Amino acid sequence: MQQRRLWQMALSLFLLVPSTIHAQNPSSLExxxxxxxxxxxxxxxxxxAFVLDMRGKEFLKSKLTEQGxxxxxxxxxxxxxxxxxQFRIKAGGYNYDIEAIYRETLNDQxxxxxxxxxxxxxxxTPLRGCRFHISTPQDDGKQIVLLSSERFIPSYKTAKGVVFxxxxxxxxxxxxxxxWRFPMCFSGTDLSKNEVTHDAQGRLTTAPATSFEGGCCTNH
Known part of the structure; x- marks a missing residue:
């Protein structure tokens, strides 16, 4: 009888404590x-780029694994x-495709x-958006971020007043x-109105965008 009562008490306590799995909030995890x-x-x-050049791909991968x-x-x-x-990373169903798409030297910078x-x-949970960074490399190869935004950055004025x-x-x-795939990132511009693709000869060509992949913004 006493053993049965102890079992019932244990069961009652178990029912009062939520399961670790079910207690987790998916949106919090995401x-x-x-x-x-x-x-x-x-x-x-x-x-x-600096770490990849100095230590190689495997070290870079392990560094990201440690941090994440x-x-x-x-x-x-x-x-x-x-x-x-270009770096492509992912975790928990989300993909971040990172690419440096343009560089220029202005007044030795x-x-x-x-x-x-x-x-x-x-x-x-659906998520779609962009990140924009403008950076400048240091002598050791690392980058200093000058400006970043979730919205398209058309230009940047340097400390010397030169416009990039x-x-x-x-x-x-x-x-x-x-x-055209991420119009929410380019509000206030006409950039999302045209789609750029490769033609049969592999050359880039542009045409009016007919559709885009939907999704919500990245505010979280």
Whole structure:
């Protein structure tokens, strides 16, 4: 009898304590995942190319795993034929595709323009948006971020008053911006009205955008 009463008391206590799994709030978990990806994105813009050059891909992957964990799931590229720098990371159903799409030297200062496209898998809360960074490399190869935003940055004025402007008539840059797929990031501009694709000969061509992949913004 006493053993039965003890079992009933234990069962009552178990029912009063919520299951660890069911007690977790999915939106909180997703928010935590997104925050990790945001931190990793900022870190990669500042340090990714430098670390990759000095320590290699495997070290870079392990560094992201330590910080996150965040998975570097596509081989990163730095200073290849068609790419300045590109890192693709993901975690918990969310993907952040980070790329340096333009760089220019103004008055001996190198300036780099980055765009990050954010998407979500079907099995998590929808999320879609962008991050834009403008940076300048230091002597040691690391980047200092001069400006960042969730909205398109058309230009930046340096401390010396020189204007760094992203060319908006360059089809390669427009293709990498993907404005027609992420119109919420380009409000106040006409960039999302046209789609840039490759024709049968592999050349970039532009045409009016007919549709875009929907989704919510990245405010969280």
């Amino acid at each position: 928010k935590s995942t997104i925050e990790r990806l945001e931190i990793a994105t900022d870190w990669l813009v500042r340090n990714g 964990p965040v998975l570097l799931w596509v081989t990163p590229q730095v200073d290849t034929k068609d790419t300045i720098a 190198k300036i780099v323009y980055w765009v990050t496209h954010i998407t979500a898998q079907d099995w998590v 402007a992203l060319p908006q008539d360059d089809l390669d840059i427009l293709y990498k911006l993907q404005a």
